[in-house]
Amino acid sequence: MTPALTGSDWGGVFAQFLMLSLLSIGGAIGTAPEMHRYLVEQHHWLTNEQFSASIAIGQAAPGPNLLFIAVLGWGIGGFFGMCVTMAGILLPSTTLTLFAARWGEARRTTRGVQAFVMGMAPLTVGLVMSTGFILGKPSYGNPWLLATIVGTVVVCVRTKVSPLWLIAAGGLVGAFLG
Amino acid sequence: MPTPEPTPASADDSAKMPVPDEAPSEMAGATAEDADASRSGPRSILDDESPRSPKSAGEIFRVFTRLALQGFGGVLPIAQRELVERERWLTREQFLELLAVAQVLPGPNVVNLSLMFGDRALGWRGGLAALGGMILAPWCVVMVLTMTYVHYAQHPTVAGALRGMGAVAGGLIFSTGVKLLPALRRNVLGAPIAFALVAAMFVCIALLRVPLFWMLAGLGAAGCALAWRRLKP
Numbered sequence A: 001m002t003p004a005l006t007g008s009d010w011g012g013v014f015a016q017f018l019m020l021s022l023l024s025i026g027g028a029i030g031t032a033p034e035m036h037r038y039l040v041e042q043h044h045w046l047t048n049e050q051f052s053a054s055i056a057i058g059q060a061a062p063g064p065n066l067l068f069i070a071v072l073g074w075g076i077g078g079f080f081g082m083c084v085t086m087a088g089i090l091l092p093s094t095t096l097t098l099f100a101a102r103w104g105e106a107r108r109t110t111r112g113v114q115a116f117v118m119g120m121a122p123l124t125v126g127l128v129m130s131t132g133f134i135l136g137k138p139s140y141g142n143p144w145l146l147a148t149i150v151g152t153v154v155v156c157v158r159t160k161v162s163p164l165w166l167i168a169a170g171g172l173v174g175a176f177l178g
Numbered sequence B: 001m002p003t004p005e006p007t008p009a010s011a012d013d014s015a016k017m018p019v020p021d022e023a024p025s026e027m028a029g030a031t032a033e034d035a036d037a038s039r040s041g042p043r044s045i046l047d048d049e050s051p052r053s054p055k056s057a058g059e060i061f062r063v064f065t066r067l068a069l070q071g072f073g074g075v076l077p078i079a080q081r082e083l084v085e086r087e088r089w090l091t092r093e094q095f096l097e098l099l100a101v102a103q104v105l106p107g108p109n110v111v112n113l114s115l116m117f118g119d120r121a122l123g124w125r126g127g128l129a130a131l132g133g134m135i136l137a138p139w140c141v142v143m144v145l146t147m148t149y150v151h152y153a154q155h156p157t158v159a160g161a162l163r164g165m166g167a168v169a170g171g172l173i174f175s176t177g178v179k180l181l182p183a184l185r186r187n188v189l190g191a192p193i194a195f196a197l198v199a200a201m202f203v204c205i206a207l208l209r210v211p212l213f214w215m216l217a218g219l220g221a222a223g224c225a226l227a228w229r230r231l232k233p
Helices: A007-023 A028-042 A048-060 A065-106 A111-135 A143-158 A163-177 B009-016 B025-040 B044-049 B057-070 B076-086 B092-104 B109-152 B156-186 B191-207 B212-230
Strands: none
Touching (some): A007 A028, A007 A065, A028 A048, A028 A111, A028 B212, A048 A065, A048 A111, A048 A163, A048 B109, A048 B156, A065 B109, A111 B092, A111 B156, A111 B191, A143 B156, A163 B156, B057 B109, B076 B109, B092 B109, B109 B156
């Protein structure tokens, strides 16, 4: 199941994730559409289904949701792939955080930082919604799964039910009707 | 007060971005002082107000491992409970300050927050301990889950279950975006422009598949420039 990636492929993957790390304003999940474009549509290293399953595993497990990136890495190249994608996504943002935190904190209320935060906020929201839409792709052909997506959105927006229960329910629906 | 919701933490928080009317000037003064103080000694901000301080990198690692492993569907609410209420390593205000900075920087909020907390408490060793605690144990869990999935991926029931879970994951993330929409009314860009930017982003990224970089460089820069003009003092 592991596609054979060449050395230059891996270089490209690493570079891609390094760049995405710096673009991940508002969280790692916002970079999922770009990862999907790169890994699924451009290079066909993962299928739509594998991509959505990776995010589902990342969401079902405890811990920061950026771990879906480890699962994506595993999908394209096992343990090595996992280390490449995780190192790529973590190194730039953590380094930047270490050095820029005090600088940014002191200027948090300045016009420049405020303009950046305010100007980027709508894009973050659009990105998050795009991510959800793209993750639904493997399900759009199946009425039960489509209903699951719509149901999830309704329940999640209207109530405070823990996502874990919804994921478990989705697993049940999928196991019998997916 | 934030009521962190059990949605993917990183995306959820961008709703609570600092708005001018919520960021009084004395707060800015305090943060600047803290930043100055922390240059002379990394522990200062924690010693000042919070009842307790972490004693060792090992202790930081243990606490962050514990809180990360409890965080199903978002670590942020757990982080707040553990760090503020249980360990009392941070006051609620300090936690919010850290979060505000963590949001401005690229990278997952909880990861940035851990790193900054550990760094302030015990320098880079503390930062590494917090980051490691936040990531390593959940990473192992994810690895086991992935290997299990790969092993049974061909099994129709397992494949179906994962499809169902994937559908829910998609719905959950989409909902997070929907829940963030009302927060944009407070955006200095004004609701019509902010919502137009959301729509443009959705069409270009989800439907047209324009590379993210160009969207951030184009639309993002335009949004920031407009916000900059509207924020004119």
